[in-house]
Amino acid sequence: MNVIFLFIFLVGGLNFFYEQIKVNALPASSPLRARQDNSDNSLGTWKIVGDSGVSAMHAVLIAPRKVIFIDRLEQNHLKRPDGLAAISSEYDLDTNQARPLTVYTNTFCSAGSFLANGTLIEAGGSGGDDLNYRSGLQTLRIYDQGKGDWIELEGVLPSNRWYPTMITLPDGNILILGGSTGSTGVNKLEINNPTYTIYPPPSGVFMQDYNFDFLATTLPYNLYPMLHLIPNYEGKTLLFVLASKQAIAYDLGIGKTVITYPDLPGGFRSYPLTGTSIMLPLSPTDYYNPTVMVCGGNKAQEITSVSEATCGRLDLNKPNAQWEMDNFGGTPRVMPDAVYLVDGSIMFVNGGGSGYAGLRKGKGANALFVANDPVLFPYLYDPFAKTYKALASSTIPRMYHSIATLLPDGSVLVSGSNPSNAVTLDVKFPTEYRVEIFYPPYLYSTIPRPTILSLESFPINQQRIKVFYNQVITLVIQLKSTDPPSLKATIIHHGFVTHSTNMNQRYVYLDIEDSYVDKSASDQYILTLRLPPNPTIIAPGPHYIYIFNYDAPCVSGVEVLLNSQ
Structure with missing residues (x-):
């Protein structure tokens, strides 16, 4: 049995380093573009591929080649079978066609997550206008994978949840944490909802609310609080929570704040002065030590206020942890989206150079958009070298109500943008239905890309393959290369994204415990990988396992259902 040498770089493992690039803000209402030569596609490329049918205010990868978009109650051009406007669609990544889904409650500014069994749950929203579209404030929606549509449970949430x-x-x-009890441009005491609820309820009977005092002290900028599960080996349910500028670690098991972190320097980070947050890739080599990164936002809720051009990194387990600040690549952004790429780098995309999140003020020629200076180019951030690189520019401003999410082939889907209170097509920032795919630089590499053929003898992406914590799994890959490969492995949860908040998004490196040439077929290798040891490191549910060779990702990740038993 021949043994190949696999150079597995799990920490500091990116084999490329980026120069930091500063891009100065342009005059008001001018798009911010990267000015670089891209003749060799080394900055990635953009392609408009289809129509979302409903404006993509929320997005979630529901299957390897399908994405669900969710809008709010408005008159989209995609119609349900009953002739009414659809407010949710299923988008097929192979045909680039959108299929209407039947939602009857207002999903405006709601949220989503997956149960351990892989069921997508979506909750909250806003009020309804008539019997055809009812209130979503206390609605919980279940996506039925079998019939490919939503089931709506109206009135089951114990309180109204908006944002x-x-x-x-x-x-x-x-x-389900926080929000307000009614629609508002910024949260206020009389409608603040400083509580959480759990679904399914631990009692098995009715859902109930539990006080969460941190959200009573972070007004007015505490909607869509930033929330991450903190890895640990003690079996604790520890939560990192950030709202406004304040951050804590909260032990859900005992119902107490266990760490109060220093305030994040710079502007405000929560809606409507919207920044974004992401937990940096976790690795077994440092026992999954967690670092959170928070970027963008604004200092004031004013149309002319230049967006925040800082990011803070916080090592959550470090004694007396302090924020490590940088200049966000030199470009201010409000409403940015943070997306993992397969190689462990992070793409920051979308948003504006000034203003804040919200709908335009007024109508007609006198209408004012509350955010301007669209930033048309992404940054590629290397979390190991701590550097930014400006990538190729899009042509479409992605302002309020935009989304971005990683796809299993290593590309990034970008859609949405609708900063008006109804479908509006003839304004500076119109209601957007165009779906774009961004192809990162690693998809243009000359380095051969692996193809995963099977996992635990199952062919990939025909069903969710069940796997378990601390399990050693076997993959068969094909890699046509004359040079010895340098292979790495990861498991990624793509998340549920809305309003610059990607709920549950997670990236965890996997140990490759063994590897050898498969003598039964040419260009094939057999790898054994060890999955994370417990569900605090990556929560149970549907995820994707990837292999990459140097920085070249596999042709497609493989969908798995990770669980405890």
């Missing part, structure tokens, strides 16, 4: 955040807990249930 909540949801996260899958280590036990596989879902936490």
Whole structure:
């Protein structure tokens, strides 16, 4: 049996380093573009591929080649079978066609997460206008994978939830946190909802609300609080929570704040001064030590206020942890989206150079958009070298109500943008239905890309393959290369994204325990990988396993259902 040498770089493992690039803000209402030569596609490329049918305010990868879009109650051009406007669609990545889904409650500013069994849950929303579209404020929606449509449970939430955040807990249930009890441009005391609820309820009878005092002290900028599960080996359910500028670690099991972190320097980070957050890739080599990164936002809720051009990194386990600040690549952004790429780098995309999140003020020629200076280019951030690189520019401003999410082939889907209170097509920032795919630079590499052929003898992406914590799994890959490969492995949860909040998004490196040439077929290798040891590191549910060779990702990740038993 021949043994290949696999150079597995799990920490500091990116084999490329980026120069930091500063891009100065342009005059008001001018798009911010990267000015670089891209003749060799080394900055990636953009392609408009289809029509979302409903404006993509929310998005979630529901299957390897399908994405669900969710809008709010408005008159989209995609119609349900009954002739009424659809407010949710299923988008096929192979045909680039959108199919209407039947939602009857207003999903405006709602949230989503997955149960351990892989069921997508969506909750909250806004009020309804008539009997055809009812209130979503206390609605919980279940996506029925079998029939490919939504089931709506109206009135089951114990309180109204507008702008909540949801996260899958280590036990596989879902936490629904915060929000307001009614529509508002900024949260206020009389409608603040400083509580959380759990679905399914631990009692097995009715859902109930539990006080969460942190959200009573972070007004007015505490909608869509930033929320991440903190890895640990003690079996605790520890939550990192950030709202406004304040951050804590909260032990859900005992119902107490266990760490109060320093305030994040710079502007405000929560809606409507919207920044974004992401937990940096986790690795077994440092026992999954967690670092959170928070970027963008604004200092004031004013149309002319230049967006925040800082990011903070916080090592959550470091004693007396302090924020490590940088200049966000030199470009201010409000409403950015943060997306993992397969190689462990992070793409920051979308948003504006000034203003804040919200709908335009007034109508006609006198209407004012509350955010301007669209930033048309993404940054590629290397979390190991701590550097930014400006990538190729899009042509479409992606302002309020935009989304971005990683796809299993290593590309990034970008859609949405609708900063008006109804479908509006003849304005500076119109209601957007165009779906774009961004192809990152690694898809143009000359380095051969692996193809995963099977996992645990199952062919990939025909069904979710069940796997378990701490399990050693076997993959068969094909890699046509004359040079010895340098292979790495990861498991990624793509998340549920809305309003610059990607709920549950997670990236965890996997140990490759063994590897050898498969003598039964040419250019094939057999790898054994060890999955994370417990559900605090990555929560139970549907995820994707990837192999990459140097920085070249596999042709497609393989969908798995990770669970405890």
